[in-house]
Amino acid sequence: MKKGTRWPVLLVISLILMVGLALVPVATASAGVKVTEVNVKASLFAWDPPVIKVHQGDKVVLNLTSVDIVHGIYVDGYEENFLITPGKTTRVEFVADKTGKFKFRCSFTCGNMHPFMIGEMVVEDNNNYMGAIGLSVVAAVGALGYVWTRKEESL
């Protein structure tokens, strides 16, 4: 193969790879809407469970309790913000209409590590992640294609 023709070929292969990777989760996506109810305990400076997995379209119900002091919860992307008081259960409901990984973090100053009191809600299918992985593969292959096929040059 001529040097000049390698670059477009690599690009096409990369694009196919990227699209393929991005589509994998779609093909395995589960259908139907359901209610996902999770009991979440907040404590200094952790969430239990630390990771919540739901599906797009699910109605998410979080039953939040604190085992020590007052905490709060803010869900990135969903902008939900509630207080969690010891001895009480805070019920939060919302529809997981956006896919991806969303951090939920304490929104009420609870101690020195408060800014890092973070949990994760993964709304599947997490196509954003797979897309990013695909893009990075494309980027790497593309960069290799570029440096391998460009004219001989000095530094």
Add this chain to the structure above:
Amino acid sequence: MSATDIRTPNEQAVEPAFKPASPYFRYDLLQIPLLNAIVRHRAFQFSLLLVNLFFFALVIMTGLFGTPVGNHNLSIIFVWIVWWALLIIVLIPFAGRLWCTMCPIPAPGEWIQRRLSFIRRSNGTPFTKGKEWPSALRNIWIQNFAFLGVAMFSAIILTLPVATGVLLSLFIALAIVLSLVYKRRVFCRYVCPVGGFIGLYSMVAPIEVRVKNPETCQRHCGKQCIRGSEKGYGCPWMEYPGTLERNAYCGMCTECIKTCPVNNVALNIRPFGQDLLVPKRHLDEGYKGLIMLAAAVVYSAVMLGPWGWIKEAANMTTPSHYLMYAGSLITTALLLVPGLFLGFTWAAKLLSGVKDVSLKRLFTGYSYALVPMGLMGWIAFSFTFVFINGSYAISVISDPFGWGWDLFGTKHFLWTPVFSRWVPFVQIPSLLLGLVTSIILADKISREYFTDRWAAQKSLIPIALFLLGTTFAFLRLYMG
């Protein structure tokens, strides 16, 4: 001005200047008359230092005497969110070591050193020792270990105002002591834990202080740039501008611009990353690249991850857990990641089929390819702080000590994360840019070692895989 004894130009100018085969675009910003006048003025650096020294003193005061609640204390918010974001996202990538121009930490020591060098004891000896820094320590290994030393306590330093106050006070005290014992800015050049990575990553920046014509420097005997003159001090960073090829150890103090009697020093803008192509490769700098990359991944996991038990360990709640955390951090940064990279470099050597390039040389060389990836990894990490916690700055500016003041009427501004949905979408392009530029850089480095093009291409594959794996790790932490 000071004219203290330093190494002769010949001692520093042993290596001929690297001449890139394709000279890159340069534009001397000092051609702009106003900027030229500002930079050459003696008050230029002093003014910046004075302003920053005021803020620095305020940061230390608020750290030591303000509220212990980090997000209501100026020291935490302005150092670890505002300053840090400004440094890593703006200053380093676009202006190199510009922070070092205005960093207040070495200023008191330097001022004392310069004044005391004129004052003599009754027996005629100066108050400052003016010693040479030991030649065995003329590298950045101390900075590597100092960074890790600070990193071990990062969860505490980043969240407890008093810890930040004490740390910064220690830095300033150490800088003063070193200024009294040794010549010039030994603290900045060889000790500062921040200066080490600023120097490494500043090689990416599209700005440089360089001589216009190296031959002019060779012919000119005065060497005021290193000896000093009535117009300025000799290079505080112990560099000889005539052979300066990289930003790594140029603190952009502008003294050489002031002292050069033949107007041969320029402040250029240029394409990004040119210094990384200079074939001067040192293991201490390469290791710094690995340490920083490892630290970016570890910090992302510890601070932004969902694992409470790691945060508990990092927070020194239980001594045994903390020791395990600190040990793991050190092991990861000094052994695990470098060991992994060594394995990939070994594979690169194997694939190339070339035997006359040593593994150590290849490891050192390829480790420079991690600089763009590491920098962009840190930028991606830092975006989270800016978008999520940047709003704290609005309230603490009115109440820096957390004592209930309301200086500008913004004390009650609530914590307001912005663009929280979009943080990953800013992180992705950052990481991809790091990945692509690192691979392109690795290719250029490979050609330093392999004359055979095919061997160079084959050796690139494991390095690209390592970089891709690093990108996957970041993506997994941020999005997976």
